[in-house]
Amino acid sequence: MQTIFAIILYLVINQIQKGLLTRQEQEKQKIEKDLAIARQKEVEAKNNELALKQEQIKKENAQLKEYSGYLEKNEDDLRRFKHDYQNILNSLKLTAEEGNSDKVVKLLDKYSKNQIDPKALRKYKGVNHIKVEELKSIAIAKLSKLYSWNINYAFGCDVEIREIPKSVDILDLTRIIGIAFDNAAEESKSLNEELGDNSARVEAIYYQENGDFEFEINNKVRPKEIDTAEISKKNYTTKKDHMGLGLANLKEIADKYKDTMIVNYGVNDGKFTFNLTILPDE
Numbered sequence: 001m002q003t004i005f006a007i008i009l010y011l012v013i014n015q016i017q018k019g020l021l022t023r024q025e026q027e028k029q030k031i032e033k034d035l036a037i038a039r040q041k042e043v044e045a046k047n048n049e050l051a052l053k054q055e056q057i058k059k060e061n062a063q064l065k066e067y068s069g070y071l072e073k074n075e076d077d078l079r080r081f082k083h084d085y086q087n088i089l090n091s092l093k094l095t096a097e098e099g100n101s102d103k104v105v106k107l108l109d110k111y112s113k114n115q116i117d118p119k120a121l122r123k124y125k126g127v128n129h130i131k132v133e134e135l136k137s138i139a140i141a142k143l144s145k146l147y148s149w150n151i152n153y154a155f156g157c158d159v160e161i162r163e164i165p166k167s168v169d170i171l172d173l174t175r176i177i178g179i180a181f182d183n184a185a186e187e188s189k190s191l192n193e194e195l196g197d198n199s200a201r202v203e204a205i206y207y208q209e210n211g212d213f214e215f216e217i218n219n220k221v222r223p224k225e226i227d228t229a230e231i232s233k234k235n236y237t238t239k240k241d242h243m244g245l246g247l248a249n250l251k252e253i254a255d256k257y258k259d260t261m262i263v264n265y266g267v268n269d270g271k272f273t274f275n276l277t278i279l280p281d282e
Helices: 002-091 093-097 101-115 133-148 170-195 248-257
Strands: 152-156 201-207 213-220 261-268 271-278
Touching (some): 133 152, 133 170, 170 248, 170 271, 248 261
Antiparallel strands (some): 201 213
8 A cells, every 4th residue: 555655646646747847838838938039129129210310311311411512502693693693783874874774673583583583592591500410401491491391480590500519319309309490380381271271480590609509480270269288298299089199208208308498389379389598618
């Protein structure tokens, strides 16, 4: 009986051990599988991030190339315009000497309108003063967007900007500027569509003094009540059936720099104004 009991006990213990080993092996395989999946997802995420960065770089390079082409074209156009203008002035000299100055003015005005597109000349006005490539690229991209959407705008940068305070990551700054421009563009597009005209207008400036950096943008808004506290909440949007972020993302980025970045925004007299100031380095 003792021998039989010992054999049965051995078999039971052996079966339990096999079960434990099998379970441990299964758990090990599951862990290895989960780790492999996690690594695969991480690789895919990095690849997606890299693809997005490459696409962004490609887009920015295309915009900078377009900007360079714009400068070259306008330089050629202005040189040709100057040459033609001198010839026209010479041909109209006799008319002017005869006292018919009104005719001269009208002819010159007609030629100017036919040869020069004032809106195109102002497309990137002020951008040449921006020496920080990231700030220049985001300005070119957003001004190009406003131009292509046929939205009236004005951009100013009267002083050369060669650097920004080191307290702020330049990528965070360009994200904030990009969001502010996009919000202004979207609202302006909706305003034009709602009113059926082209009354929308966006005005933006870069400014620097004593080592700080300032960015301000304002745009006309549709005639409705706007709660600035509400539009800064996550998932807020004025678009029907659209999950937007409003100013939530922008505010989230700015909150990282509470000691060095001042952000103000609000609606007054039918305009939404966003202002950002980065304090100079100590």
